[in-house]
Amino acid sequence: MRVAQTAYARQQRVGMTGNEAVAYAVKQADVDVIAAYPITPQTIIVERLAEYVNNGELNAVYIPAESEHSALSACVGAALAGARVFTATASQGLALMWEILWIASALRTTIVMALANRALSAPINIHCSHDDAYACRDTGWIQFFAENVQEAYDLTLMAFRVSEDKRVLFPSIVNLDGFILSHGLEALYVLSDDAVKGFIPPKEPVYPIDPERPMTYGPLALFDYYMEFKKVQAEAFKRVYPVILETFGKYEEISGRRYSPVKTYLMEDAEVAVVVLGSSAGTARYVARRLRAKGQKVGVVSLTLYRPFPAGDLAKALRGLKAVVVMDRSYSFGSPGAQLFMDVATALYHERERPLLINAIYGLGGRDLMPQHVEEAFEVAREAARTGEVKEREIWLGVR
Amino acid sequence: MATPIKTLKEIPREELFTPGHRLCAGCGIPQLVRMVLKAIPGPKVIVNATGCLEVATTIYPYTSWKVPWVHNAFENVAATAAGIEAAFKALEKKRGVKRPKIIALAGDGGTFDIGLQALSGALERGHDMIFICYDNEAYMNTGIQRSGATPRGAATTTTPAGSVVPGKIERKKDLMGIAISHGVRYAATMNPAYPVDMYNKIVKAASVEGPTVLHYFCPCPTGWRFDTAKSIEVSRLAVQTRYWPLYEYEDGTYRINVVVRNPRPLEDFLKLQGRFAHLLRPENKHILEQLKRDVEENWNRLMKLAGLS
Amino acid sequence: MSVRPLSWRELPAAPVITEAGSALRYKTGSWRALRPVIDRGKCIKCLLCWVYCPEPAIIRGEDDGVEVDYDYCKGCGICANECPVKAISMVEEG
Numbered sequence: 001m002r003v004a005q006t007a008y009a010r011q012q013r014v015g016m017t018g019n020e021a022v023a024y025a026v027k028q029a030d031v032d033v034i035a036a037y038p039i040t041p042q043t044i045i046v047e048r049l050a051e052y053v054n055n056g057e058l059n060a061v062y063i064p065a066e067s068e069h070s071a072l073s074a075c076v077g078a079a080l081a082g083a084r085v086f087t088a089t090a091s092q093g094l095a096l097m098w099e100i101l102w103i104a105s106a107l108r109t110t111i112v113m114a115l116a117n118r119a120l121s122a123p124i125n126i127h128c129s130h131d132d133a134y135a136c137r138d139t140g141w142i143q144f145f146a147e148n149v150q151e152a153y154d155l156t157l158m159a160f161r162v163s164e165d166k167r168v169l170f171p172s173i174v175n176l177d178g179f180i181l182s183h184g185l186e187a188l189y190v191l192s193d194d195a196v197k198g199f200i201p202p203k204e205p206v207y208p209i210d211p212e213r214p215m216t217y218g219p220l221a222l223f224d225y226y227m228e229f230k231k232v233q234a235e236a237f238k239r240v241y242p243v244i245l246e247t248f249g250k251y252e253e254i255s256g257r258r259y260s261p262v263k264t265y266l267m268e269d270a271e272v273a274v275v276v277l278g279s280s281a282g283t284a285r286y287v288a289r290r291l292r293a294k295g296q297k298v299g300v301v302s303l304t305l306y307r308p309f310p311a312g313d314l315a316k317a318l319r320g321l322k323a324v325v326v327m328d329r330s331y332s333f334g335s336p337g338a339q340l341f342m343d344v345a346t347a348l349y350h351e352r353e354r355p356l357l358i359n360a361i362y363g364l365g366g367r368d369l370m371p372q373h374v375e376e377a378f379e380v381a382r383e384a385a386r387t388g389e390v391k392e393r394e395i396w397l398g399v400r
Numbered sequence: 401m402a403t404p405i406k407t408l409k410e411i412p413r414e415e416l417f418t419p420g421h422r423l424c425a426g427c428g429i430p431q432l433v434r435m436v437l438k439a440i441p442g443p444k445v446i447v448n449a450t451g452c453l454e455v456a457t458t459i460y461p462y463t464s465w466k467v468p469w470v471h472n473a474f475e476n477v478a479a480t481a482a483g484i485e486a487a488f489k490a491l492e493k494k495r496g497v498k499r500p501k502i503i504a505l506a507g508d509g510g511t512f513d514i515g516l517q518a519l520s521g522a523l524e525r526g527h528d529m530i531f532i533c534y535d536n537e538a539y540m541n542t543g544i545q546r547s548g549a550t551p552r553g554a555a556t557t558t559t560p561a562g563s564v565v566p567g568k569i570e571r572k573k574d575l576m577g578i579a580i581s582h583g584v585r586y587a588a589t590m591n592p593a594y595p596v597d598m599y600n601k602i603v604k605a606a607s608v609e610g611p612t613v614l615h616y617f618c619p620c621p622t623g624w625r626f627d628t629a630k631s632i633e634v635s636r637l638a639v640q641t642r643y644w645p646l647y648e649y650e651d652g653t654y655r656i657n658v659v660v661r662n663p664r665p666l667e668d669f670l671k672l673q674g675r676f677a678h679l680l681r682p683e684n685k686h687i688l689e690q691l692k693r694d695v696e697e698n699w700n701r702l703m704k705l706a707g708l709s
Numbered sequence: 710m711s712v713r714p715l716s717w718r719e720l721p722a723a724p725v726i727t728e729a730g731s732a733l734r735y736k737t738g739s740w741r742a743l744r745p746v747i748d749r750g751k752c753i754k755c756l757l758c759w760v761y762c763p764e765p766a767i768i769r770g771e772d773d774g775v776e777v778d779y780d781y782c783k784g785c786g787i788c789a790n791e792c793p794v795k796a797i798s799m800v801e802e803g
Contacts, residue, residue, distance in 0.1 A: 032494065220454070
């Protein structure tokens with residue numbers, strides 16, 4: 001594509017870890033306030049940002065908060081005052097922020113957060129699970145999932161533009177798998193500062209704190225108004241999806257990189273597929289390619305967007321399949337399936353013909369997802385397709 | 401800095417806090433709020449922790465506030481204020497936006513207990529804000545439960561005056577000491593019965609760059625169980641009995657603003673309030689004596705710090 | 710005080726009250742059981758009642774004379790209790 005080639009020509013190819021790439025994107029987005037608390041595996045993001053600020057490379061105020069709860073609280077205050085705001089966290093830190101996640105969304109702040117996905121205690125662990133991302137699925141934040149370092153960079157830039165779009169006004173989370181992406185060094189293309197400036201226009205806050213126009217932010221609304229405010233928020237969140245598609249398109253124009261909420265791989269004539277989030281998509285594709293060479297009709301569906309959940313596009317992508325394994329890097333105790341499984345099942349419910357569904361639990365606490373695990377998942381799907389029934393609805397990959 | 405006022409006539413007329421709020425009759429919070437809004441001229445932003453003041457003054461679609469007012473949650477008022485302060489600092493540098501005064505308001509729950517960590521962090525980082533605690537010595541908004549600010553002996557709904565345990569048996573935390581030990585440049589106690597003193601302290605706090613802490617005695621007829629008409633009378637007695645010393649700390653110096661040479665008996669303050677009624681019964685004399693010792697020790701300590709003993 | 714409650718379509722994007730001081734439309738005078746009555750002949754214009762009023766429902770005149778705003782006065786009685794010349798009496802609402 002000609003546009004893409006020109007775009008690439010103007011980009012620099014660099015080596016960065018996921019954390020460094022996110023920090024670099026945040027610097028280019030010219031944020032005004034950063035408030036954060038260190039937590040592995042996110043810490044390097046905020047360390048880099050502190051360096052940018054202290055070296056005069058980024059004109060922003062850095063608040064080294066005394067907890068994640070305060071970090072996000074400060075972000076809410078700063079965003080209401082009209083600032084462009086960033087924070088980063090993981091796992092326990094996100095859990096501590098949880099109360100304020102709801103408020104940040106309901107007050108329509110446009111905070112961007114990087115979430116270096118990490119398992120929730122106990123036992124304490126610092127490696128990747130998607131517990132943290134799932135735990136805030138209902139809070140009214142937009143959630144992107146990066147598959148590699150390039151995507152972590154690109155999605156961070158896009159998150160600012162989407163969140164601050166006047167048709168949106170919701171905060172965003174960019175998920176990057178802890179250690180796998182946060183600490184993984186990869187080559188990526190970065191845009192010029194000017195290109196970023198053009199892509200993310202200056203923030204135009206809608207109700208900024210202004211002593212000249214005094215307003216009351218976050219009042220009490222009881223049974224007479226609370227429900228109406230939630231309806232406002234719900235309807236507004238439904239309008240986010242098309243803006244994300246539009247932003248993906250605009251980003252492709254300047255970067256040459258195409259994004260889509262639902263990514264499909266070898267799905268054209270596939271009979272079975274796996275659905276994954278995050279960095280595991282690469283492993284799944286590698287296995288699918290190998291199995292295709294053996295004549296197996298397998299494909300991979302991965303999601304770049306988790307909230308708003310691309311239910312319609314996902315259902316479309318899974319149309320005509322015989323069996324699907326939904327891969328969850330988390331577990332939802334007592335639920336009819338893990339978190340992504342439940343979303344996929346709901347998305348498929350309204351389809352006239354539905355594939356058989358299996359839920360595969362994998363990779364908890366940073367357990368490596370090996371090619372044989374994905375092969376196992378495909379095998380289970382193929383057997384279900386063959387027999388027309390699901391033997392076990394829930395399988396655990398790679399557990400002893 | 402502005403010269404201190406001497407009379408009530410000098411207090412500005414303008415009201416930036418309107419009636420029509422749902423605080424209880426006789427509540428002691430508005431006297432503080434009105435004074436804050438009068439004593440700090442120019443652009444300002446109020447950041448309010450969850451609590452009586454927050455719920456009773458902003459019931460949608462009604463607000464009593466004619467200045468920007470922000471409520472985030474309960475324990476994070478200092479952090480929210482810090483974020484607003486940081487944002488204006490950044491926007492001033494980048495876009496020339498004028499920086500308003502940032503005033504955080506919280507009850508004793510939002511200050512002494514659940515809000516203490518955020519307060520400590522904000523004080524240590526040195527954000528330019530005035531943090532004001534309206535201390536009604538219990539969780540009044542949720543129905544009078546004890547807090548770290550509840551004095552020894554007081555009955556609350558979670559420290560009822562029982563036959564075995566006569567009210568709260570622990571001593572009240574020293575908020576001023578906590579604030580001062582963070583290295584704030586100015587901290588002061590206030591009381592609604594002393595409005596001129598209160599006004600001047602707010603002015604002083606606002607004139608300091610960096611964090612300052614004001615600790616306000618906030619009478620609560622509902623929670624303390626006294627006649628609504630007696631709010632100011634109870635407050636005055638708190639000072640006159642040395643229960644609530646009016647003092648300030650300024651760059652290393654302590655000053656007692658009302659030196660109570662001949663204190664009234666503590667019982668005069670206690671007997672007006674239902675929360676202390678059981679302390680005046682003979683079987684609870686030991687708790688009363690302990691409370692009296694708390695008051696005396698605190699007074700003597702402050703006199704020493706102020707170089708008056 | 711019955712106003713038509715707004716539908717969600719009429720609400721702002723976020724829970725924000727854009728009209729400063731809108732509580733003035735909410736009259737709390739109905740809470741009152743006792744009514745403060747000021748004897749203006751006795752009033753010395755000391756302004757204590759004005760400062761101590763929690764609503765505020767004491768209106769400070771140009772000459773520092775005071776009046777009660779009965780639209781909002783909840784009848785707490787602080788003004789009468791604190792008046793140094795006993796110029797305010799609390800009268801039962803009839």
